Amino acid sequence: MDPRSEVLLRQAQLFAGPLLLAGLPSDDLLGHLPNARSWSWHAGDHGLLESRFAGRNHFGVTPAPVAAPAAVLFLPKSRDLTEYLLSALAAQLAGGDLFLVGEKRAGIERAAKQMAAFGKPRKLDSARHCQLWQVRVDNVPPAPDLEALAQYYSLQLADGPLTVVSLPGVFSHGRLDVGSQLLLQHLDGLQPGHMLDFGCGAGVLGSALKRRYPDSRISMLDVDAFAVASSRLTLAHNNLEAEVICGDGIDAAPLGLSTILSNPPFHQGVHTHYQASENLLRQAARHLDANGQLRLVANSFLKYPPLIEQHLGACTILDEAKGFRIYDARKK
Ligand SMILES: C[S@@+](CC[C@H](N)C(=O)[O-])C[C@H]1O[C@@H](n2cnc3c(N)ncnc32)[C@H](O)[C@@H]1O
Known part of the structure:
Protein backbone atom coordinates (compact mmCIF):
# COMPACT_ATOMS: atom_id res chain seq x y z
CA MET A 1 0.00 0.00 0.00
CA ASP A 2 1.30 3.45 -0.89
CA PRO A 3 2.25 5.40 2.28
CA ARG A 4 -0.11 8.22 1.30
CA SER A 5 -3.00 5.73 1.17
CA GLU A 6 -1.95 4.38 4.56
CA VAL A 7 -2.17 7.88 5.99
CA LEU A 8 -5.71 8.27 4.62
CA LEU A 9 -6.72 4.95 6.15
CA ARG A 10 -5.48 6.12 9.58
CA GLN A 11 -8.40 8.59 9.35
CA ALA A 12 -10.78 6.20 7.57
CA GLN A 13 -13.87 7.63 9.33
CA LEU A 14 -13.35 10.88 7.35
CA PHE A 15 -13.48 9.04 4.04
CA ALA A 16 -16.34 6.61 4.56
CA GLY A 17 -18.91 8.63 2.56
CA PRO A 18 -19.01 9.62 -1.13
CA LEU A 19 -15.57 10.86 -2.09
CA LEU A 20 -13.44 11.61 -5.13
CA LEU A 21 -9.79 10.46 -5.02
CA ALA A 22 -7.72 12.41 -7.54
CA GLY A 23 -4.32 11.27 -8.80
CA LEU A 24 -4.34 8.24 -6.51
CA PRO A 25 -1.81 5.40 -6.78
CA SER A 26 -3.02 2.11 -8.24
CA ASP A 27 -3.12 0.29 -4.92
CA ASP A 28 -5.87 -1.17 -2.70
CA LEU A 29 -7.29 2.11 -1.43
CA LEU A 30 -10.52 1.94 -3.45
CA GLY A 31 -11.12 -1.51 -1.95
CA HIS A 32 -11.03 0.00 1.55
CA LEU A 33 -13.26 2.98 0.66
CA PRO A 34 -16.34 1.50 -1.05
CA ASN A 35 -18.03 4.89 -1.60
CA ALA A 36 -15.02 6.49 -3.24
CA ARG A 37 -14.46 7.03 -6.96
CA SER A 38 -11.23 7.91 -8.72
CA TRP A 39 -9.96 10.49 -11.19
CA SER A 40 -6.61 9.72 -12.89
CA TRP A 41 -4.62 11.31 -15.68
CA HIS A 42 -1.99 8.52 -15.79
CA ALA A 43 -3.17 5.86 -18.24
CA GLY A 44 -1.27 3.07 -16.47
CA ASP A 45 -2.76 3.79 -13.05
CA HIS A 46 -6.21 4.25 -14.55
CA GLY A 47 -5.99 0.92 -16.39
CA LEU A 48 -4.94 -0.94 -13.24
CA LEU A 49 -7.67 0.68 -11.14
CA GLU A 50 -10.33 -0.02 -13.77
CA SER A 51 -9.26 -3.67 -14.01
CA ARG A 52 -9.83 -4.09 -10.25
CA PHE A 53 -12.60 -1.59 -9.48
CA ALA A 54 -14.53 -1.43 -12.75
CA GLY A 55 -16.89 1.49 -13.32
CA ARG A 56 -15.56 3.59 -10.43
CA ASN A 57 -12.83 5.41 -12.33
CA HIS A 58 -12.64 8.51 -14.49
CA PHE A 59 -9.75 9.37 -16.80
CA GLY A 60 -8.80 12.72 -18.33
CA VAL A 61 -7.62 16.27 -17.73
CA THR A 62 -10.84 17.48 -16.13
CA PRO A 63 -12.58 15.94 -13.12
CA ALA A 64 -15.76 13.95 -13.49
CA PRO A 65 -18.64 15.87 -11.88
CA VAL A 66 -17.74 15.34 -8.23
CA ALA A 67 -21.28 14.76 -6.84
CA ALA A 68 -19.62 14.19 -3.47
CA PRO A 69 -19.04 16.52 -0.55
CA ALA A 70 -15.34 15.71 -0.42
CA ALA A 71 -12.29 15.10 -2.58
CA VAL A 72 -8.69 14.10 -1.89
CA LEU A 73 -5.85 15.24 -4.12
CA PHE A 74 -2.67 13.14 -4.09
CA LEU A 75 0.04 15.77 -4.50
CA PRO A 76 1.55 15.69 -7.99
CA LYS A 77 5.11 16.70 -8.77
CA SER A 78 4.43 20.00 -10.50
CA ARG A 79 3.36 23.11 -8.63
CA ASP A 80 1.48 24.47 -11.67
CA LEU A 81 -0.42 21.23 -11.99
CA THR A 82 -1.22 21.24 -8.26
CA GLU A 83 -2.74 24.68 -8.63
CA TYR A 84 -4.89 23.62 -11.57
CA LEU A 85 -6.06 20.41 -9.87
CA LEU A 86 -6.88 22.11 -6.55
CA SER A 87 -8.94 24.76 -8.35
CA ALA A 88 -10.68 22.21 -10.58
CA LEU A 89 -11.70 20.24 -7.48
CA ALA A 90 -12.56 23.23 -5.26
CA ALA A 91 -14.78 24.64 -8.04
CA GLN A 92 -17.09 21.66 -7.48
CA LEU A 93 -16.93 21.50 -3.69
CA ALA A 94 -18.85 24.54 -2.35
CA GLY A 95 -19.05 24.06 1.42
CA GLY A 96 -17.36 20.65 1.10
CA ASP A 97 -13.96 19.37 2.16
CA LEU A 98 -10.86 19.32 0.00
CA PHE A 99 -8.01 17.16 1.31
CA LEU A 100 -4.41 17.10 0.15
CA VAL A 101 -2.04 14.24 0.91
CA GLY A 102 1.60 13.91 -0.08
CA GLU A 103 5.12 13.11 0.91
CA LYS A 104 7.08 15.70 2.86
CA ARG A 105 9.97 15.51 0.41
CA ALA A 106 7.52 16.14 -2.44
CA GLY A 107 6.74 19.55 -0.89
CA ILE A 108 3.38 18.91 0.81
CA GLU A 109 3.78 21.77 3.31
CA ARG A 110 4.36 24.33 0.58
CA ALA A 111 1.52 22.86 -1.52
CA ALA A 112 -0.88 23.05 1.45
CA LYS A 113 -0.44 26.82 1.37
CA GLN A 114 -1.95 26.79 -2.14
CA MET A 115 -5.24 25.72 -0.50
CA ALA A 116 -5.47 28.96 1.48
CA ALA A 117 -7.31 30.55 -1.46
CA PHE A 118 -10.39 28.45 -0.59
CA GLY A 119 -10.43 28.64 3.23
CA LYS A 120 -8.21 27.91 6.22
CA PRO A 121 -6.02 24.81 5.64
CA ARG A 122 -5.53 22.48 8.65
CA LYS A 123 -2.96 19.74 9.04
CA LEU A 124 -4.82 16.57 10.10
CA ASP A 125 -2.06 13.98 10.25
CA SER A 126 1.61 13.37 9.73
CA ALA A 127 2.96 9.83 9.37
CA ARG A 128 4.94 7.58 7.02
CA HIS A 129 6.90 10.68 5.85
CA CYS A 130 3.60 12.10 4.58
CA GLN A 131 1.12 14.75 5.68
CA LEU A 132 -2.66 15.05 5.31
CA TRP A 133 -4.24 18.51 5.01
CA GLN A 134 -7.86 19.65 4.77
CA VAL A 135 -9.66 22.84 3.83
CA ARG A 136 -13.40 23.57 4.00
CA VAL A 137 -14.17 25.24 0.64
CA ASP A 138 -15.80 28.56 1.60
CA ASN A 139 -14.37 30.63 -1.26
CA VAL A 140 -15.37 28.68 -4.36
CA PRO A 141 -13.13 29.45 -7.34
CA PRO A 142 -14.42 29.38 -10.94
CA ALA A 143 -13.60 26.15 -12.81
CA PRO A 144 -10.15 26.79 -14.31
CA ASP A 145 -9.73 27.00 -18.09
CA LEU A 146 -6.90 24.54 -18.77
C1 LIG B 1 11.74 12.86 -21.10
S1 LIG B 1 10.03 13.18 -21.42
C2 LIG B 1 10.08 13.62 -23.14
C3 LIG B 1 8.89 14.44 -23.58
C4 LIG B 1 8.96 14.99 -25.01
N1 LIG B 1 9.16 13.93 -25.99
C5 LIG B 1 10.06 16.02 -25.14
O1 LIG B 1 11.02 15.74 -25.83
O2 LIG B 1 9.94 17.11 -24.55
C6 LIG B 1 9.35 11.55 -21.36
C7 LIG B 1 7.86 11.44 -21.53
O3 LIG B 1 7.51 10.06 -21.36
C8 LIG B 1 6.24 9.98 -20.75
N2 LIG B 1 6.10 8.67 -20.11
C9 LIG B 1 6.47 8.29 -18.86
N3 LIG B 1 6.15 7.01 -18.63
C10 LIG B 1 5.54 6.56 -19.76
C11 LIG B 1 4.94 5.33 -20.13
N4 LIG B 1 4.92 4.30 -19.28
N5 LIG B 1 4.38 5.22 -21.36
C12 LIG B 1 4.39 6.26 -22.22
N6 LIG B 1 4.95 7.47 -21.92
C13 LIG B 1 5.51 7.62 -20.71
C14 LIG B 1 6.21 11.14 -19.77
O4 LIG B 1 4.87 11.50 -19.46
C15 LIG B 1 6.98 12.21 -20.55
O5 LIG B 1 6.10 13.04 -21.27
Whole structure:
Protein backbone atom coordinates (compact mmCIF):
# COMPACT_ATOMS: atom_id res chain seq x y z
CA MET A 1 0.00 0.00 0.00
CA ASP A 2 1.30 3.45 -0.89
CA PRO A 3 2.25 5.40 2.28
CA ARG A 4 -0.11 8.22 1.30
CA SER A 5 -3.00 5.73 1.17
CA GLU A 6 -1.95 4.38 4.56
CA VAL A 7 -2.17 7.88 5.99
CA LEU A 8 -5.71 8.27 4.62
CA LEU A 9 -6.72 4.95 6.15
CA ARG A 10 -5.48 6.12 9.58
CA GLN A 11 -8.40 8.59 9.35
CA ALA A 12 -10.78 6.20 7.57
CA GLN A 13 -13.87 7.63 9.33
CA LEU A 14 -13.35 10.88 7.35
CA PHE A 15 -13.48 9.04 4.04
CA ALA A 16 -16.34 6.61 4.56
CA GLY A 17 -18.91 8.63 2.56
CA PRO A 18 -19.01 9.62 -1.13
CA LEU A 19 -15.57 10.86 -2.09
CA LEU A 20 -13.44 11.61 -5.13
CA LEU A 21 -9.79 10.46 -5.02
CA ALA A 22 -7.72 12.41 -7.54
CA GLY A 23 -4.32 11.27 -8.80
CA LEU A 24 -4.34 8.24 -6.51
CA PRO A 25 -1.81 5.40 -6.78
CA SER A 26 -3.02 2.11 -8.24
CA ASP A 27 -3.12 0.29 -4.92
CA ASP A 28 -5.87 -1.17 -2.70
CA LEU A 29 -7.29 2.11 -1.43
CA LEU A 30 -10.52 1.94 -3.45
CA GLY A 31 -11.12 -1.51 -1.95
CA HIS A 32 -11.03 0.00 1.55
CA LEU A 33 -13.26 2.98 0.66
CA PRO A 34 -16.34 1.50 -1.05
CA ASN A 35 -18.03 4.89 -1.60
CA ALA A 36 -15.02 6.49 -3.24
CA ARG A 37 -14.46 7.03 -6.96
CA SER A 38 -11.23 7.91 -8.72
CA TRP A 39 -9.96 10.49 -11.19
CA SER A 40 -6.61 9.72 -12.89
CA TRP A 41 -4.62 11.31 -15.68
CA HIS A 42 -1.99 8.52 -15.79
CA ALA A 43 -3.17 5.86 -18.24
CA GLY A 44 -1.27 3.07 -16.47
CA ASP A 45 -2.76 3.79 -13.05
CA HIS A 46 -6.21 4.25 -14.55
CA GLY A 47 -5.99 0.92 -16.39
CA LEU A 48 -4.94 -0.94 -13.24
CA LEU A 49 -7.67 0.68 -11.14
CA GLU A 50 -10.33 -0.02 -13.77
CA SER A 51 -9.26 -3.67 -14.01
CA ARG A 52 -9.83 -4.09 -10.25
CA PHE A 53 -12.60 -1.59 -9.48
CA ALA A 54 -14.53 -1.43 -12.75
CA GLY A 55 -16.89 1.49 -13.32
CA ARG A 56 -15.56 3.59 -10.43
CA ASN A 57 -12.83 5.41 -12.33
CA HIS A 58 -12.64 8.51 -14.49
CA PHE A 59 -9.75 9.37 -16.80
CA GLY A 60 -8.80 12.72 -18.33
CA VAL A 61 -7.62 16.27 -17.73
CA THR A 62 -10.84 17.48 -16.13
CA PRO A 63 -12.58 15.94 -13.12
CA ALA A 64 -15.76 13.95 -13.49
CA PRO A 65 -18.64 15.87 -11.88
CA VAL A 66 -17.74 15.34 -8.23
CA ALA A 67 -21.28 14.76 -6.84
CA ALA A 68 -19.62 14.19 -3.47
CA PRO A 69 -19.04 16.52 -0.55
CA ALA A 70 -15.34 15.71 -0.42
CA ALA A 71 -12.29 15.10 -2.58
CA VAL A 72 -8.69 14.10 -1.89
CA LEU A 73 -5.85 15.24 -4.12
CA PHE A 74 -2.67 13.14 -4.09
CA LEU A 75 0.04 15.77 -4.50
CA PRO A 76 1.55 15.69 -7.99
CA LYS A 77 5.11 16.70 -8.77
CA SER A 78 4.43 20.00 -10.50
CA ARG A 79 3.36 23.11 -8.63
CA ASP A 80 1.48 24.47 -11.67
CA LEU A 81 -0.42 21.23 -11.99
CA THR A 82 -1.22 21.24 -8.26
CA GLU A 83 -2.74 24.68 -8.63
CA TYR A 84 -4.89 23.62 -11.57
CA LEU A 85 -6.06 20.41 -9.87
CA LEU A 86 -6.88 22.11 -6.55
CA SER A 87 -8.94 24.76 -8.35
CA ALA A 88 -10.68 22.21 -10.58
CA LEU A 89 -11.70 20.24 -7.48
CA ALA A 90 -12.56 23.23 -5.26
CA ALA A 91 -14.78 24.64 -8.04
CA GLN A 92 -17.09 21.66 -7.48
CA LEU A 93 -16.93 21.50 -3.69
CA ALA A 94 -18.85 24.54 -2.35
CA GLY A 95 -19.05 24.06 1.42
CA GLY A 96 -17.36 20.65 1.10
CA ASP A 97 -13.96 19.37 2.16
CA LEU A 98 -10.86 19.32 0.00
CA PHE A 99 -8.01 17.16 1.31
CA LEU A 100 -4.41 17.10 0.15
CA VAL A 101 -2.04 14.24 0.91
CA GLY A 102 1.60 13.91 -0.08
CA GLU A 103 5.12 13.11 0.91
CA LYS A 104 7.08 15.70 2.86
CA ARG A 105 9.97 15.51 0.41
CA ALA A 106 7.52 16.14 -2.44
CA GLY A 107 6.74 19.55 -0.89
CA ILE A 108 3.38 18.91 0.81
CA GLU A 109 3.78 21.77 3.31
CA ARG A 110 4.36 24.33 0.58
CA ALA A 111 1.52 22.86 -1.52
CA ALA A 112 -0.88 23.05 1.45
CA LYS A 113 -0.44 26.82 1.37
CA GLN A 114 -1.95 26.79 -2.14
CA MET A 115 -5.24 25.72 -0.50
CA ALA A 116 -5.47 28.96 1.48
CA ALA A 117 -7.31 30.55 -1.46
CA PHE A 118 -10.39 28.45 -0.59
CA GLY A 119 -10.43 28.64 3.23
CA LYS A 120 -8.21 27.91 6.22
CA PRO A 121 -6.02 24.81 5.64
CA ARG A 122 -5.53 22.48 8.65
CA LYS A 123 -2.96 19.74 9.04
CA LEU A 124 -4.82 16.57 10.10
CA ASP A 125 -2.06 13.98 10.25
CA SER A 126 1.61 13.37 9.73
CA ALA A 127 2.96 9.83 9.37
CA ARG A 128 4.94 7.58 7.02
CA HIS A 129 6.90 10.68 5.85
CA CYS A 130 3.60 12.10 4.58
CA GLN A 131 1.12 14.75 5.68
CA LEU A 132 -2.66 15.05 5.31
CA TRP A 133 -4.24 18.51 5.01
CA GLN A 134 -7.86 19.65 4.77
CA VAL A 135 -9.66 22.84 3.83
CA ARG A 136 -13.40 23.57 4.00
CA VAL A 137 -14.17 25.24 0.64
CA ASP A 138 -15.80 28.56 1.60
CA ASN A 139 -14.37 30.63 -1.26
CA VAL A 140 -15.37 28.68 -4.36
CA PRO A 141 -13.13 29.45 -7.34
CA PRO A 142 -14.42 29.38 -10.94
CA ALA A 143 -13.60 26.15 -12.81
CA PRO A 144 -10.15 26.79 -14.31
CA ASP A 145 -9.73 27.00 -18.09
CA LEU A 146 -6.90 24.54 -18.77
CA GLU A 147 -6.01 25.93 -22.19
CA ALA A 148 -5.62 29.41 -20.68
CA LEU A 149 -2.82 27.93 -18.53
CA ALA A 150 -0.86 26.70 -21.57
CA GLN A 151 2.63 28.05 -22.18
CA TYR A 152 3.95 28.61 -25.68
CA TYR A 153 7.51 28.61 -27.00
CA SER A 154 8.74 28.87 -30.55
CA LEU A 155 11.59 27.02 -32.24
CA GLN A 156 13.31 27.84 -35.51
CA LEU A 157 13.75 24.36 -36.96
CA ALA A 158 15.51 23.52 -40.23
CA ASP A 159 12.04 22.83 -41.71
CA GLY A 160 10.46 26.07 -40.48
CA PRO A 161 9.18 27.51 -37.22
CA LEU A 162 7.34 25.36 -34.69
CA THR A 163 5.33 26.61 -31.71
CA VAL A 164 5.13 24.17 -28.83
CA VAL A 165 2.10 24.36 -26.54
CA SER A 166 2.56 22.85 -23.09
CA LEU A 167 0.10 22.40 -20.26
CA PRO A 168 0.84 22.35 -16.52
CA GLY A 169 2.62 19.23 -15.34
CA VAL A 170 3.96 18.29 -18.77
CA PHE A 171 7.66 17.50 -19.07
CA SER A 172 9.79 20.60 -19.60
CA HIS A 173 6.73 22.87 -19.37
CA GLY A 174 7.28 26.09 -21.32
CA ARG A 175 10.81 25.37 -22.56
CA LEU A 176 12.74 22.96 -24.73
CA ASP A 177 14.61 20.20 -22.85
CA VAL A 178 18.39 20.05 -23.51
CA GLY A 179 18.21 16.38 -24.53
CA SER A 180 15.31 17.00 -26.91
CA GLN A 181 17.20 19.94 -28.40
CA LEU A 182 20.12 17.64 -29.20
CA LEU A 183 17.80 15.02 -30.71
CA LEU A 184 16.17 17.68 -32.91
CA GLN A 185 19.59 18.13 -34.55
CA HIS A 186 19.58 14.44 -35.53
CA LEU A 187 16.38 13.91 -37.47
CA ASP A 188 18.16 13.14 -40.75
CA GLY A 189 18.40 9.67 -42.22
CA LEU A 190 15.42 8.14 -40.41
CA GLN A 191 13.28 5.47 -42.03
CA PRO A 192 10.13 7.15 -43.36
CA GLY A 193 6.82 5.28 -43.30
CA HIS A 194 5.10 5.02 -39.93
CA MET A 195 7.08 6.87 -37.27
CA LEU A 196 6.46 6.94 -33.51
CA ASP A 197 7.38 9.60 -30.96
CA PHE A 198 7.45 7.54 -27.75
CA GLY A 199 6.78 9.62 -24.60
CA CYS A 200 5.71 12.61 -26.67
CA GLY A 201 5.18 15.14 -23.83
CA ALA A 202 4.13 18.44 -25.40
CA GLY A 203 4.71 16.92 -28.84
CA VAL A 204 7.89 18.68 -29.89
CA LEU A 205 9.65 15.64 -31.43
CA GLY A 206 6.60 14.19 -33.16
CA SER A 207 5.66 17.56 -34.64
CA ALA A 208 9.22 18.09 -35.86
CA LEU A 209 9.12 14.60 -37.42
CA LYS A 210 5.93 15.47 -39.31
CA ARG A 211 7.61 18.63 -40.61
CA ARG A 212 10.69 16.70 -41.77
CA TYR A 213 8.81 13.66 -43.14
CA PRO A 214 5.44 15.10 -44.27
CA ASP A 215 4.49 11.96 -46.24
CA SER A 216 5.01 9.68 -43.26
CA ARG A 217 2.29 8.69 -40.85
CA ILE A 218 3.24 9.94 -37.39
CA SER A 219 2.01 8.46 -34.11
CA MET A 220 2.69 10.07 -30.75
CA LEU A 221 2.26 8.21 -27.45
CA ASP A 222 2.30 9.29 -23.82
CA VAL A 223 0.97 7.86 -20.56
CA ASP A 224 -0.10 11.26 -19.25
CA ALA A 225 -3.41 12.81 -20.29
CA PHE A 226 -1.99 16.34 -19.90
CA ALA A 227 0.90 15.45 -22.24
CA VAL A 228 -1.50 14.00 -24.79
CA ALA A 229 -3.69 17.12 -24.60
CA SER A 230 -0.57 19.29 -25.06
CA SER A 231 0.56 17.28 -28.08
CA ARG A 232 -2.86 17.74 -29.67
CA LEU A 233 -2.68 21.50 -29.03
CA THR A 234 0.84 21.67 -30.50
CA LEU A 235 -0.24 19.79 -33.64
CA ALA A 236 -3.34 21.97 -34.10
CA HIS A 237 -1.40 25.19 -33.51
CA ASN A 238 1.04 24.25 -36.29
CA ASN A 239 -1.56 22.77 -38.68
CA LEU A 240 0.04 19.34 -38.48
CA GLU A 241 -1.67 15.96 -38.47
CA ALA A 242 -0.66 12.98 -36.39
CA GLU A 243 -2.29 10.25 -34.35
CA VAL A 244 -1.98 10.87 -30.60
CA ILE A 245 -2.33 7.86 -28.31
CA CYS A 246 -2.73 7.87 -24.54
CA GLY A 247 -1.32 4.60 -23.26
CA ASP A 248 1.13 3.02 -20.86
CA GLY A 249 4.42 1.99 -22.38
CA ILE A 250 5.49 0.64 -25.75
CA ASP A 251 2.87 -2.14 -25.53
CA ALA A 252 0.25 0.55 -26.33
CA ALA A 253 2.08 1.51 -29.57
CA PRO A 254 1.11 0.33 -33.06
CA LEU A 255 3.05 -2.47 -34.81
CA GLY A 256 4.76 -2.15 -38.19
CA LEU A 257 6.67 1.03 -37.36
CA SER A 258 9.52 2.25 -39.56
CA THR A 259 11.07 4.45 -36.85
CA ILE A 260 10.79 5.00 -33.11
CA LEU A 261 12.13 8.35 -31.96
CA SER A 262 12.26 9.12 -28.26
CA ASN A 263 13.50 11.13 -25.36
CA PRO A 264 12.42 8.34 -23.02
CA PRO A 265 11.29 8.87 -19.43
CA PHE A 266 13.54 8.18 -16.49
CA HIS A 267 12.21 10.34 -13.65
CA GLN A 268 8.79 9.98 -12.17
CA GLY A 269 7.70 11.89 -9.08
CA VAL A 270 10.33 11.84 -6.39
CA HIS A 271 11.31 8.27 -7.27
CA THR A 272 13.35 7.16 -10.26
CA HIS A 273 11.87 4.64 -12.66
CA TYR A 274 13.49 3.21 -15.74
CA GLN A 275 10.89 0.56 -16.37
CA ALA A 276 9.05 2.24 -19.26
CA SER A 277 12.37 3.02 -20.99
CA GLU A 278 13.84 -0.42 -20.47
CA ASN A 279 10.65 -1.96 -21.76
CA LEU A 280 10.87 0.28 -24.82
CA LEU A 281 14.37 -1.07 -25.57
CA ARG A 282 13.32 -4.68 -24.96
CA GLN A 283 10.14 -4.47 -27.05
CA ALA A 284 11.13 -2.04 -29.83
CA ALA A 285 11.95 -4.88 -32.25
CA ARG A 286 8.41 -6.26 -31.94
CA HIS A 287 6.96 -2.90 -33.00
CA LEU A 288 9.45 -2.18 -35.81
CA ASP A 289 9.30 -3.44 -39.39
CA ALA A 290 12.26 -5.30 -40.88
CA ASN A 291 15.09 -2.75 -41.03
CA GLY A 292 13.14 -0.47 -38.66
CA GLN A 293 15.09 2.08 -36.71
CA LEU A 294 15.30 3.32 -33.12
CA ARG A 295 16.83 6.71 -32.37
CA LEU A 296 16.90 8.17 -28.91
CA VAL A 297 18.52 10.66 -26.61
CA ALA A 298 19.47 9.70 -23.08
CA ASN A 299 21.64 10.88 -20.22
CA SER A 300 25.15 9.63 -20.93
CA PHE A 301 25.26 7.79 -17.60
CA LEU A 302 22.34 5.53 -18.50
CA LYS A 303 23.56 2.13 -19.67
CA TYR A 304 21.26 1.67 -22.64
CA PRO A 305 23.57 0.34 -25.40
CA PRO A 306 23.88 -3.23 -24.01
CA LEU A 307 20.09 -3.51 -23.80
CA ILE A 308 19.67 -2.08 -27.31
CA GLU A 309 22.28 -4.48 -28.74
CA GLN A 310 20.76 -7.46 -26.95
CA HIS A 311 17.22 -6.80 -28.14
CA LEU A 312 17.49 -4.83 -31.38
CA GLY A 313 20.86 -4.60 -33.11
CA ALA A 314 24.19 -2.76 -33.27
CA CYS A 315 23.97 0.56 -31.45
CA THR A 316 25.84 3.63 -32.69
CA ILE A 317 26.47 6.83 -30.76
CA LEU A 318 25.71 9.64 -33.22
CA ASP A 319 26.55 12.54 -30.91
CA GLU A 320 27.33 13.45 -27.32
CA ALA A 321 26.89 16.87 -25.72
CA LYS A 322 25.92 18.44 -22.39
CA GLY A 323 25.66 15.06 -20.66
CA PHE A 324 23.40 13.50 -23.31
CA ARG A 325 24.01 10.94 -26.04
CA ILE A 326 22.13 10.21 -29.25
CA TYR A 327 21.80 6.47 -29.88
CA ASP A 328 20.82 4.92 -33.19
CA ALA A 329 20.08 1.26 -33.95
CA ARG A 330 18.45 -0.80 -36.67
CA LYS A 331 16.56 -4.01 -36.33
CA LYS A 332 18.85 -6.99 -37.12
C1 LIG B 1 11.74 12.86 -21.10
S1 LIG B 1 10.03 13.18 -21.42
C2 LIG B 1 10.08 13.62 -23.14
C3 LIG B 1 8.89 14.44 -23.58
C4 LIG B 1 8.96 14.99 -25.01
N1 LIG B 1 9.16 13.93 -25.99
C5 LIG B 1 10.06 16.02 -25.14
O1 LIG B 1 11.02 15.74 -25.83
O2 LIG B 1 9.94 17.11 -24.55
C6 LIG B 1 9.35 11.55 -21.36
C7 LIG B 1 7.86 11.44 -21.53
O3 LIG B 1 7.51 10.06 -21.36
C8 LIG B 1 6.24 9.98 -20.75
N2 LIG B 1 6.10 8.67 -20.11
C9 LIG B 1 6.47 8.29 -18.86
N3 LIG B 1 6.15 7.01 -18.63
C10 LIG B 1 5.54 6.56 -19.76
C11 LIG B 1 4.94 5.33 -20.13
N4 LIG B 1 4.92 4.30 -19.28
N5 LIG B 1 4.38 5.22 -21.36
C12 LIG B 1 4.39 6.26 -22.22
N6 LIG B 1 4.95 7.47 -21.92
C13 LIG B 1 5.51 7.62 -20.71
C14 LIG B 1 6.21 11.14 -19.77
O4 LIG B 1 4.87 11.50 -19.46
C15 LIG B 1 6.98 12.21 -20.55
O5 LIG B 1 6.10 13.04 -21.27
